[in-house]
Amino acid sequence: MFLGFYWSWAGAVSGLQLGMVTIPAFALKDTFVRLQCKYRLEPGESLYSVKWYKDGSEFFRYVPKDEPPAQIFETPGVDIDIENCTETSVAFGPLTYISSGKYRCEISGEAPIFQTVSHYRDLTVVTMPNDGPKVVGGRSRYHINDLVKLNCSFGRSKPPAVLSWFVNGEPANETFLRGPYRDVDGIDDLCTTYLGLEFRVQPKHFKSGDMKLKCIATVASKYSKIREERVEGMSPQRTPALESRDSAIAGDSRADRVQAGSNVASQNQLLLTVSLILCLCNALKYNIR
Known part of the structure; x- marks a missing residue:
């Protein structure tokens, strides 16, 4: 092949x-x-x-x-x-x-x-490993200003792999990259390559609430393997809004129940008063006769 x-x-x-x-x-x-x-x-x-x-x-x-x-x-x-x-x-x-x-x-x-x-x-x-790149350090959810700090490794290969990071399908900014670093095995000179990705999350990094981080390993400019991580994003402004909405919905429900209870009590008190008046009227009528 x-x-x-x-x-x-x-x-x-x-x-x-x-x-x-x-x-x-x-x-x-x-x-x-x-x-x-x-x-x-x-x-x-x-x-x-x-x-x-x-x-x-x-x-x-x-x-x-x-x-x-x-x-x-x-x-x-x-x-x-x-x-x-x-x-x-x-x-x-x-x-x-x-x-x-x-x-x-x-x-x-x-x-x-x-x-x-x-x-x-x-x-x-x-030599091309059967497995794709390995990515460690990721989280399932990030907020604005959170620190993304991932490491991608691939090996053992010969010749050494070239690793590339992509954020939402675009090549990562070079200032985000840490490395590459290589570890050569003495047997057959097989090489494991490492490349880090580190940056602060900004609103632009989220597409429809998600952020896709992808590491691609290429060996000899022809053989490639890919590992992609998909994480959810939530900005600090959105979090209070969600909490407020949840609290508001719960508060409205309680208010409705309290108001309904007060109305029922007033109606019962009115019926009792009317009943007492009717009883007094009947008693007076009996004494007059």
Whole structure:
């Protein structure tokens, strides 16, 4: 598996043309790669050989007239998969760190001239952790003027990762960054990279009440992993408003209940007074008779 590659169309050389050359710029450790070197010949011309070199040492040769046409030369870091090699491509793997180097293909025409064209490209073997960046120090909610203090770490990788912080999708202000710092492991020189983020929260940092903080780790400019933290925001002005609204709602409810109780008591007292008056009237009427 590889994400970076290089291809080029070279110019013609009197009957022999170097076509598309494909060499990955980066490839993951323990994977297989295929290098390609295509060519074109003028009518009447024929191919003599296709040769592949790593750091100047030949590791694969294809000569159509030989039997067998393919020949392998033992080279550290290049374990040829002969079943998947052709006159225009060579496959090898699994890759190790010593597989990194300068790879060159060389194509030669047949006698008597043996015209030759070649092209090269560097290949770098990369180690990429399975897990994404790790972010520590965050909180689920921030208020205006709170201090955001996070740390993003990623590793172990080779080459070292480049870490980037984003606030709501925009690159963080450089004054917010702390680092980067790196810790290199003695085994295979694998590296863990750290980058801090520190700033005071301002109203502009909240989008619809939320703030998104994202750390991106990039290795060899091609492989990326992302970790995003989403937090809620609340300004100091909003907090009293919420408390006041809650208190106001509760106060109104109590006031309604008290007022309703007072009305009921007044009505009961009025009925009692009327009843007493009626009783007195009846008593007087009885005495008169």
